[in-house]
Amino acid sequence: MNAILSLILSGGVVSMLVAIPLLGVWALPHVFGIHLEWLFGIVIPYFAVIIFFVGIVYKVVQWGKCPVPFRIPSTCAQQKSLPWIKYGYAEKLDNPVSTAGVVGRMILEVLCFRSLFKNTRVEFGSGETITYKSAKWLWLGAMAFHYCFLVVILRHLRFFTEPMPFFVPIIEKVDGFFQFFLPTVYQSGLLLGAALTFLLLRRLLDPKLRYISLVADYFPLFLILAIVKTGILMRYVFKADVVSIKELTMGLVTFRPVIPEGISVIFYLHIFLVSILFAYFPFSKLMHMAGVFLSPTRNLSNNSRIVRHINPWNPPPKYHTYEAYEDDFREKMIEAGLPVEKQAASPAAKE
Amino acid sequence: MGVNRRKFLKIAGISTLGAAAVPAANALAMNPIEWLDKQLGGFTPSEILLHMGHKPTGLKSREALTAKRWAMVVNVRQLDEEIAEACREICHKIHNVPHIKNPKHEIKWIWAEHYEHALPGQYHEHIDENLKKLPFLVMCNHCFNAPCCRVCPTKATFKRKDGIVLMDMHRCIGCRFCMAACPFGARSFNWIVPWPRAEDGKFEGKEPPSPEFPTRSKGVVEKCNFCAERLAKGQIPACVEAAQELCKKKGREPALVFGDLEDPDSEVRQVLRSHYAIRRKPELGSKPNVYYIV
Amino acid sequence: MADIPKSWKVAPPKAWNLTTPEELVQDTDHRRYTLGLEKGWLRTAPDVEIKKGMHCHAALPKRLEDVGMPNPRNWSVMDEDWKLPKNWKEIVLEGFKDRLERFRSFKLFMDICVRCGACADKCHFFIGSADPKNMPVLRAELFRSVYRKYFTTAGKVLGPIAGARELTTDVLKEWWYYLYQCTECRRCSVFCPYGIDTAEITLMGRELTNLVGLNIDWIAAPVAFCNRTGNHMGIQPHAYKDMIEFFLDEIETIIGYRIEPTFNRKGAEILFITPSGDVFGDPGTYTAMGYLMLFEALGLDYTWSTYASEGGNFGLFTSHDMMKKLNAKMYAEAKRLGVKWILGGECGHMWRVVNQYMGTMNLDLAEGSKMEEPVSPITGTKFENAKSTKMVHITEFTADLIKHNKLKLDPSRNDHLKVTYHDSCNPARAMGLLEEPRYVIKNVCNNFYEMPPNTIREQTYCCGGGSGLNAGEDMELRMRGGMPRANAVKYVNEKYGVNKLACVCAIDRAVLPNTMEYFVPEVDVTGIHELVANALILEGEKERTIDLRGEPLPGMEESEDV
Amino acid sequence: MLEKAFIGERKYWILVACLLGIMGVGFIMWLWQFRVGLGITGMSRDVSWGFYIGQFTYLVGVAAAGVMVVLPYYIHHYKAFGRITVLAEFMAIGAVSMCLLFILVDLGNPVRAINVILHPTPNSILFWDMIVLNGYLFLNVFIGWNVLTAERKGSPPPGWIKPFIYLSIPWAISIHTVTAFLYAGLPGRGFWLTAVMAPRFLASAFCAGPALLILLCVIVRKTTKFDPGKEQIQTLGSIVTYALILNVFLFVCELFTVFYSQIPGHMHHFHYLFFGHEGHGNHLIPLMWFAFACMTAAIILLVPSVTRRNEGILTVACVLVLIGTWIDKGLGLVVGGFVPNPLGKITEYWPTVPEALITLGVWATGFLIISLLYKVATSVKVEVGAGEA
Amino acid sequence: MYDGGKIIVGIIIGLVLLTFPIWYTHGMAPKRPEVKLPEKEKQCVQSKEYMKTKHMQLLDLWRDSVVRVAQRSYVAPNGTKYDMSLQNTCMSAECHAKKTEFCDRCHDYTGVVPYCWDCHIPPKEEPKEKPEEMH
Structure with missing residues (x-):
């Protein structure tokens, strides 16, 4: 599976996914008079959300069932040792010895992508020199992507709640702070698209990344890009009947599903792709969302010299005992003047 | 959907080479900028883009008053406090100009000044005492070479083809560069919300007097618009109308005259032919379109 | 002396069959993969070329028999047939499943990698070799692809589309080749947004290959020796004592009198354990002399042990069980001798084991012993950070002494040295021992210079030969892996004239001299306690004219002739 | 490299916390202004620009001063400045950021700020100002960061950065020229309608900017292990001296033209600022005199090399220069231009408390940016062993 | 499960956050809003479908057309002319x-908050309102 094949495959799959609702909601009724809105608007979304929740919980429980036999945090700073050796806030966070430190480390990791922030790039100079350059673009792209995605999701609550919670209008206002176009362009949507494009270009332009990337890397990027694009198109270009859409989404969320009239196909396209993302989520690398919380190199404190860590399956010790060792070398030991437990093991001890 | 598609095709057609034969022939008759302007219906390409394929299909209404260059003549000698106040009142009323007591935040479209302020360069102590007392009606001069339009970074203030300098209150970012540029102090800024509204959208305190004309949001600049909205309906500016009515009543020559400066038969041209008229601060070269007969 | 495998003898540079360092560096073409048209890595296993100089020799059957490891046989890496057991696939997959169930780290790291590539250029082997499979992410993917095939639905159904592949002998060979091109240094895990630690995956991978008898002699032999004789070198008790006696002779010529340490002495307060590399190989031996002189200066009530005569633990590079087995001796011996606590010498992975595993695995063995929370008998400092394991790092111990002015030091004796410090990867990234060694160095040397920040502390580079890859036959691999470290040393050498590379790891002391010889011949490798002993003023010592290596001290060049 | 901004001593964090606190207060005040309108400021129909635009104008000068370090280093190969080019560039980043923020808080409709890009208007100087300011910000971020990165790697800066560096020199001149043109091209504002406006701006920029840089260098030396160097500070001191003399000279030229010609439209503004127009006294008169007293004192301190070489005196002189130019440009220039108004009337201006707090908030933001960047720069310098002068 | 407590708490927090809309609305969906259409006038300037989704763009076009181009008459598809207001x-x-x-x-x-009404004046809605006022 090389880069080109992966691209073709993942691109093809996403195109097919786009084609399905187009066929189902647009072509079928026109050609055969079959209406499948209920399938795309109700059945598939419900199905996807169920897979999403069950899948995530199942996966996390599976992880939870595995013990953490050893305490293996990556220690990215000075350990807590002698009282006069500096153990300040940076050390507490990067080499935590207390729960507070671990919580701080996890917060920084989950909310600020701290490890990515440390990223560097190796550069080869002339001759033998290797130099290191701080490389924050990936961090920036990842931050932009994840936070914009979060904002976009929170904004979508306007379709799933009535009345809206207080924070939704505030987010909308801030997100659309710079007013241009009608309806007002949300900056998060544009940034999300830009960040995704950056992440995709990275994979395509960096030979290292092109080599390691699999279909499973391109596919979610293409899928989310397609979701973003359909969303943007729906809001700004092809336009959809928002009231009917909200009727549908509210029906979904209150378990009284309805298919109102007059929702354009672009909406079904959008919701179908989102459903695919939901259903795909638990089986994919996207599970890093939950996994990051369980990573033993990050969520453990470095205190196993202070407190004993328990391994639930710790096997009984089997080792070459001193007795066996002395039996092996007793004579040589005595000869060398080393103390032994049993002075004269054999009566034939040499005088 | 259908309507929209037709429009879309129309736009698309303009931009494709195949359909360019006729416009190309037309293009020979005018300069490229004019041609493009015509194709775009007066909109810039970026504006067209912002409308996403909607091409304006508007027309000028038949009853609209049109001109090549609108101008006004103020015959100061025919003015008195009453007329000036009537002009100010009707203007501010129909345009929903708020009455703000704090002079720092005041908004004025048309108002009376003393000679020494209206024409500071031409003032001397020994001037006709009568003239000193007369209310000089001042307003936006709708300069032919308007410094405000020159400095506006968004074309929010712009000069129409008929010479009217207009404010696009939808576009103004409130940088107030135009206020610095205007040598006549004709521009006002909405320092506070002019017509405050409650959460439910109802007006707090006073309601604007005219439901037909929009109010403004805070943070935009505004000024006299030569009653562009009235011209479109075939009416002359409200101040001119009010002044002329009052003058008629008082048996005077009309204090305010309005018309097309490029039309030799227009009323303004006739008045200017028969009276000695000056303009404010002519040395700045802004070429005001408001003339004063003193 | 003891029976030492011939392969341990470091071959002279000429026999390394290497090009010049410049050529070696320029050979690392990181832009080799430019088009995306080459075969994707999922399909490359059959074509993997096992290059000479880039791998170690297979384990001899005797080693495995000694410790009861499976499938002992004579086999060679270069052979087509690796003589696997018939049901090898079953064994590996069963072992895979077992480890997925026992180690959350393994299971999680199989699931959540997003292949962002942040780790890619963090690996010294990738930097030095440009082999894309040395990118940590891809090293792990070699296992993930198999994981997907046998343990995930998507992989079972979609196969390569889901990034899954069959476990074939080619894949197994690829595993083996790249498992033993990873030194488990954890540098990649520092940069991973999810903390994925390739070392964890390599550890599991090595356990799996060991199940079917795929291993390297350079690990299997020490393991077998350590089990029987107590140390990796296979030094028997009398020889061990002989070695120390030899150091005592040397020390006598330096300080003018003889010191007399004890061995296997019951009732001592402290048990001292250091890697046997310090006792056996230069320049570690000078460090061992340093320990002896330091303890003499303090009059410490301590003992050496010939049974627990190994701090290092090649079991870590074999399997968790083997690690436990070899480590158990430390507590067993501490209990037998009735010491209060254990003092550990300068060692790398020994401290990883002590910090991360020892208490968890073997603390039961210390039950009923006289062991208690370590307290320095000289300063009275309680080592609270070793409360549970009761084992103190010697730089912690020495730093505490210096802080309390318990040592008479003359740092000017090290004035001819310009020292830089190499953070050994294990104490740095699996423990956090960063400041103590620096504190000690700065107090015993007047000229200390740091290497560039991206190459020290938690970002330190491996020496290139850790985790059992310190053999002679894989010299090219070692040089390639050591390149980033050597490059940083070269930088300070050129900038400040640094001529001494200090470290706290026996493997470093064994590996880096070759690397330095190759890349930066001006620089020598030393342990920290060699520097300490050089600066240390012992009571009643004669005026020092030579350092521990028998070379004249600064200002004493003439007195040599006297 | 950025991570270095997150590791510091207690003092550093106290500074950061204080700046964040001031920013917070300023932000709350701005939210109020955003809600209520610019009416909460002291500006009015007649004095329609005030403190904000004044600060903007002043800071453009500070930003442009980076060129006084870059130019001698890159064009005249004055090697000593190599140590501090990054400091100058990072100071410029902070200053330009403040400029942009001041424009943003001065807008009546900040939400429509994008209109400047959506409806590009080349005939507006403000449009060009937007371009040159953003361009200058980009150039300095780009150059500063790349040069520092190279320094950290121990390699010379990449060759492709050179064109950008050369471009940044005229660009620095341009930001001040264009800003001067904002004022100088307006008919009917006699105070500003002068061809020496741009040269005056440049002269005051080249004394205020380096003066601030000197102070920052002294602070850096005191608080970090990096010493920007004695020679560097001395050379900057000479630059301040000449530019200050030029600044005062140009002002005197202005005075001559205005008062000898006796044209009222030009003269009244000066009258108002320094004596009070037609009997109107105001807050500004003492300030304006104070400003010129400061500048005169600074000249007296700076011209003799004996006093200038004394770093303590140099520092005092720099403070005087900063205060003098700040009053002159940050307050006098803008207010003086609007009073009296085009109708010859006088409306007084004085900033209100919220206006001052917002201003302070923007300054705090700028200084936070400078602090973070300086933290990075000095850490890198120390790391690569450039600590000792 | 190992660390079961923490993991279950984590799962619960996650589920609670992710199912926010479900428990926030707790099954209560307000009815779809019905707009009150004019009684007399049956013909809008464009079709209902068009107006439903694109009225904002039409209004945007109108405002530019009126303010900037001085074209104030809108020609509907059926040829009727309307004052753009x-x-x-x-x-x-x-x-x-x-x-x-x-x-x-x-x-x-x-949840749409258009800013039209920051300036434009909505009609008075007191029942007493006289239609003549509109002229």
């Missing part, structure tokens, strides 16, 4: 005389 045409007494019964219904339902 939100206040005076759309919201006239004959058409959508009540903002609260027309605009607001959908806007409130879908």
